[in-house]
Amino acid sequence: MNTGGYLRGRRSPLTKRVSGLSERAVITFLFLASSAAVFITIAIIYTLVEGTFNFFSFEEVKLFNFLFGTGWVPSGRDPEFGMLPLISGTLMVAGGTIVIAGPIGIGAALFLSEYAPFKLRTFLKPVVELLAGIPSIVYGFFALFTIGPLIRDIFPEATYFNVLQGVIVMSFMVLPIIVSISDDAMKAVPRYLREASLALGATKWETSFKVVIPAASSGIAASILLGIARAIGETMVVTLAVGSVAGFHFNFLKEAQPMTSYIAQTATGDIPPGTPAAEAAFAVALVLFLLTFLINRIAGRIVFRIKKGSMAKREPSFLKKKALEIKDSILKKDTMIEEETVSRVIRIDRSKRSIPEKGQDRRLRIRHIKGTLGASLSALCLVIAVIFLIYLLYDVFKGGYGVISWDFLTGEPGWRVSELSIMPAIMGSIYLMLLTLVFAVPVSVATAIYFNEIARDTFYTRFIKRMIQNLAGVPSIVIGLVGLTIFVRLFDLGTSLLAGSLTLALMMMPIIVVSSEEALKAVPQSFREAARGMGATRWQTVKDHVLPNAVPGMITGTILALSRAIGETAPILFIGAIFAKTAPNGVMDSFVALPLTIFYWSRQVEEYKPFAEGTILVLLAILLTMNAFAIIIRYRSQKRRDW
Amino acid sequence: MFSFSRLRSKRDGQTDPKGTISTSESENDILIEDLNIYYSGKKAVDDVSMRIKEKSVTAFIGPSGCGKSTLLRNINRMNEEIVGCTFDGRILWMGQNILDRKVDPVSLRRRIGMVFQKPNPFPKSIFDNIAYGPKLLGIRNKKELAGIVERILKDAALWEEVKDRLKDPAMGLSGGQQQRLCIARALAVEPDVILMDEPCSALDPIATAKIEDLINELKKEYTVVIVTHNMQQAARISDNTGFMYLGKMIEFGRTQQIFERPKEELTEKYIRGRFG
Ligand SMILES: Nc1ncnc2c1ncn2[C@@H]1O[C@H](COP(=O)(O)OP(=O)(O)OP(=O)(O)O)[C@@H](O)[C@H]1O
Ligand SMILES: [Mg+2]
Numbered sequence: 001m002n003t004g005g006y007l008r009g010r011r012s013p014l015t016k017r018v019s020g021l022s023e024r025a026v027i028t029f030l031f032l033a034s035s036a037a038v039f040i041t042i043a044i045i046y047t048l049v050e051g052t053f054n055f056f057s058f059e060e061v062k063l064f065n066f067l068f069g070t071g072w073v074p075s076g077r078d079p080e081f082g083m084l085p086l087i088s089g090t091l092m093v094a095g096g097t098i099v100i101a102g103p104i105g106i107g108a109a110l111f112l113s114e115y116a117p118f119k120l121r122t123f124l125k126p127v128v129e130l131l132a133g134i135p136s137i138v139y140g141f142f143a144l145f146t147i148g149p150l151i152r153d154i155f156p157e158a159t160y161f162n163v164l165q166g167v168i169v170m171s172f173m174v175l176p177i178i179v180s181i182s183d184d185a186m187k188a189v190p191r192y193l194r195e196a197s198l199a200l201g202a203t204k205w206e207t208s209f210k211v212v213i214p215a216a217s218s219g220i221a222a223s224i225l226l227g228i229a230r231a232i233g234e235t236m237v238v239t240l241a242v243g244s245v246a247g248f249h250f251n252f253l254k255e256a257q258p259m260t261s262y263i264a265q266t267a268t269g270d271i272p273p274g275t276p277a278a279e280a281a282f283a284v285a286l287v288l289f290l291l292t293f294l295i296n297r298i299a300g301r302i303v304f305r306i307k308k309g310s311m312a313k314r315e316p317s318f319l320k321k322k323a324l325e326i327k328d329s330i331l332k333k334d335t336m337i338e339e340e341t342v343s344r345v346i347r348i349d350r351s352k353r354s355i356p357e358k359g360q361d362r363r364l365r366i367r368h369i370k371g372t373l374g375a376s377l378s379a380l381c382l383v384i385a386v387i388f389l390i391y392l393l394y395d396v397f398k399g400g401y402g403v404i405s406w407d408f409l410t411g412e413p414g415w416r417v418s419e420l421s422i423m424p425a426i427m428g429s430i431y432l433m434l435l436t437l438v439f440a441v442p443v444s445v446a447t448a449i450y451f452n453e454i455a456r457d458t459f460y461t462r463f464i465k466r467m468i469q470n471l472a473g474v475p476s477i478v479i480g481l482v483g484l485t486i487f488v489r490l491f492d493l494g495t496s497l498l499a500g501s502l503t504l505a506l507m508m509m510p511i512i513v514v515s516s517e518e519a520l521k522a523v524p525q526s527f528r529e530a531a532r533g534m535g536a537t538r539w540q541t542v543k544d545h546v547l548p549n550a551v552p553g554m555i556t557g558t559i560l561a562l563s564r565a566i567g568e569t570a571p572i573l574f575i576g577a578i579f580a581k582t583a584p585n586g587v588m589d590s591f592v593a594l595p596l597t598i599f600y601w602s603r604q605v606e607e608y609k610p611f612a613e614g615t616i617l618v619l620l621a622i623l624l625t626m627n628a629f630a631i632i633i634r635y636r637s638q639k640r641r642d643w
Numbered sequence: 644m645f646s647f648s649r650l651r652s653k654r655d656g657q658t659d660p661k662g663t664i665s666t667s668e669s670e671n672d673i674l675i676e677d678l679n680i681y682y683s684g685k686k687a688v689d690d691v692s693m694r695i696k697e698k699s700v701t702a703f704i705g706p707s708g709c710g711k712s713t714l715l716r717n718i719n720r721m722n723e724e725i726v727g728c729t730f731d732g733r734i735l736w737m738g739q740n741i742l743d744r745k746v747d748p749v750s751l752r753r754r755i756g757m758v759f760q761k762p763n764p765f766p767k768s769i770f771d772n773i774a775y776g777p778k779l780l781g782i783r784n785k786k787e788l789a790g791i792v793e794r795i796l797k798d799a800a801l802w803e804e805v806k807d808r809l810k811d812p813a814m815g816l817s818g819g820q821q822q823r824l825c826i827a828r829a830l831a832v833e834p835d836v837i838l839m840d841e842p843c844s845a846l847d848p849i850a851t852a853k854i855e856d857l858i859n860e861l862k863k864e865y866t867v868v869i870v871t872h873n874m875q876q877a878a879r880i881s882d883n884t885g886f887m888y889l890g891k892m893i894e895f896g897r898t899q900q901i902f903e904r905p906k907e908e909l910t911e912k913y914i915r916g917r918f919g
Contacts, residue, residue: 118726190763192761192763193763193765193766194724195721195724195757195759195763196759196763196764196825198721198752199719199721199752199756199759199829200752200753200756200775200776200779200828200829201750201751201752201753201754201776201779201832202749202775202776202779206779210775211765214766214767215765215766353833354790354791354794355777355782355791357648357651358648359781360646360648360750360780361646361648361649363780364747364749367749367779368747368749
């Protein structure tokens with residue numbers, strides 16, 4: 001451009017101001033985006049508190065009865081709202097799950113951390129994590145149709161819906177959480193502690209069991225807590241397999257209704273809105289929310305401490321240290337005097353041996369046998385998990401591949417079994433995913449950038465970060481209620497594709513924030529320092545030097561998050577439709593989705609079962625494709641990068 | 644399978660030549676022959692042969708990375724725990740080649756204890772740290788364990804300092820106390836040999852002096868092998884000293900001789916601090 005010399009002097013401060021302005025605008029935008037977490041949290045609290053108020057404003061509802069009543073009969077002439085049956089249902093499911101998943105998970109983690117050679121480990125870890133990638137609706141289906149008949153074979157008194165089948169399947173669902181966090185905790189136990197034990201003549205098993213596990217115990221406890229929180233918040237498995245008739249009992253062979261199952265029932269049953277039975281869902285959800293919040297917070301703190309590495313060598317607390325110091329100073333005088341004489345007076349006399357040599361050889365043989373047994377048992381835990389995974393996939397495939405046909409995938413469906421087609425559901429799921437992408441990704445990525453690149457470590461940023469962590473632990477059915485209250489009713493979007501995808505976006509936001517932050521953290525600090533050193537502003541540094549290197553990681557994380565979104569059922573249970581003849585034509589149209597279809601068909605007569613299995617196959621195929629894409633992108637970007 | 648326990652039971656029946664520091668060769672000496680140690684095929688210890696006298700202190704000195712720790716860790720076969728570490732050659736002790744597959748490293752390590760550079764107490768109580776080994780060996784009786792813990796802590800000159808807080812976490816002790824606790828923990832399984840890898844390098848001079856006192860006491864009953872960077876320390880506490888360089892045992896002999904009249908030029912240079 002041709003600018004006169006006299007202008008140049010005026011222009012440059014001007015451009016500087018403009019770029020300063022836009023920089024400030026960008027940063028303001030990032031800041032605003034990062035506050036989305038606050039709005040989501042407010043939305044959740046508003047939903048739950050308002051709904052709970054409505055519930056308690058009905059005169060037949062009493063707080064005392066709600067908390068301590070043993071009858072939960074929400075509809076009918078004499079409704080009862082005693083929550084204990086729902087609590088007992090949830091307790092049975094969570095407790096049973098932990099009884100099974102705890103030992104198996106810890107055993108599998110022990111094998112991965114202590115015994116598996118590096119190569120086997122890098123192969124097995126993703127296999128276990130595959131269990132986490134399977135949508136919960138698939139687990140529920142498997143519990144009802146595959147585990148159920150097995151249980152009724154063994155225990156003829158078991159009912160069609162029962163706690164046990166849900167518990168068994170749920171155990172494998174929470175297994176990856178327990179395995180991966182316990183494994184991290186065990187891996188974090190410093191090598192020198194293992195060496196100390198081995199050097200004393202302990203076997204590998206003794207070292208693992210008596211040193212590694214105790215040293216990792218808080219991490220293991222955290223993994224168990226997170227597993228419990230997951231089991232408490234899980235909806236689809238319990239709705240499908242455990243039941244929807246509340247009873248105050250602790251019989252695992254009988255039907256029960258956990259809290260989440262009741263909330264789901266209000267979405268699917270014929271409970272009219274505005275009745276106490278419908279509003280009760282909000283009160284139950286509030287209890288559920290508080291419970292999972294509490295557990296997640298405790299577990300989160302422990303995991304955070306492990307990540308910071310303070311677990312390895314736990315320092316005594318300040319108070320304890322002081323107390324020891326004082327004790328020392330009191331003891332000091334005579335200790336010092338004593339010590340002078342100590343080395344002269346006391347002679348090491350080895351004739352006073354206390355450990356009998358007799359029988360040591362036999363004992364050693366037994367110790368080795370125990371060690372072999374222990375190692376085999378922990379390997380067995382992993383084998384069980386892998387067998388479960390293979391059997392589940394095989395079972396679904398066997399049942400479902402027969403119904404897959406061009407008509408099934410693309411035809412226009414009718415109501416009759418002969419006319420079933422999942423075309424509208426496939427399209428619904430795809431639209432849902434694309435819209436979720438549009439709503440969730442910009443805000444989440446902006447939040448991640450703001451926290452990782454722009455914000456200083458202030459009270460406010462710590463507060464919001466913690467809020468995002470908390471959001472990640474909110475049970476999906478609670479998010480479903482929020483979507484219903486805020487988007488469907490408050491924003492008056494109705495049960496539309498728009499409302500559905502906004503709800504899913506709420507669910508996905510914390511996940512994408514975390515994965516984007518990880519991608520940003522993977523960019524070496526030196527890139528930033530170099531750019532800043534050359535005079536680039538903060539935003540320029542991010543835009544030109546950090547983001548380009550973080551994008552592949554972000555894409556990978558986003559695809560993985562979306563693949564989770566597409567498998568989610570509970571959040572859209574209140575919003576999605578049961579049947580549609582065509583794909584949605586606009587964002588305000590109603591929609592069906594693949595997981596919803598699986599859900600509805602598994603509650604129909606037997607003839608629908610293969611079609612549900614076919615739908616599961618399609619869903620799993622889509623998930624697999626997305627995951628494969630994510631892996632390829634990650635692989636290619638890792639190959640290309642030169643740092 | 645070879646058994647150290649049977650061997651010791653047999654010997655316990657015979658009269659123990661207690662108190663006499665043997666200068667002659669004995670079966671209890673550790674005889675290293677043609678020992679090579681490799682990390683993923685790369686040689687770290689090169690053809691070392693030497694005799695470590697029983698009931699004496701033997702020190703390994705040498706510049707960083709010369710293979711002192713590697714050599715030491717092979718004496719109780721701790722190197723087997725490192726992926727990629729292999730060795731050949733022989734170490735004879737108690738009439739056995741302890742590198743032989745037939746010798747169970749678990750039983751060997753009980754006989755040949757080890758103390759590490761960084762104090763590494765278990766994140767358990769002081770009591771449980773000491774009792775860990777005896778429990779593995781089948782001592783379950785509370786009173787018996789308490790007796791062992793007291794005696795061992797007295798042996799390690801730690802009793803007076805910790806007797807009132809045996810249930811407190813070992814992590815709360817000072818560095819020097821932690822290291823003496825680790826020595827005590829090693830003594831608690833009643834070994835014959837104690838290997839120490841720079842046991843004082845993380846400690847202050849006062850704590851170091853206490854450990855040196857302890858080593859002086861230990862050598863009357865135990866064979867002590869110690870790696871140290873501190874040449875004064877080697878001169879103070881050891882009876883024999885080996886100087887290593889680039890994986891080779893350059894010179895090995897009486898400590899006095901090594902420090903006063905080294906035969907090798909390299910040794911001379913190193914102990915005069917005129918190295919590299
Ligand atoms: N775990 C290992 N894997 C691979 N190489 C190793 C390992 N440990 C040691 N080495 C190598 O073996 C050689 C000898 O190491 P070693 O630790 O025995 O030396 P050192 O004499 O004890 O040194 P320092 O005085 O620093 O402790 C060094 O070159 C070292 O790099
Ligand atoms: Mg060393």
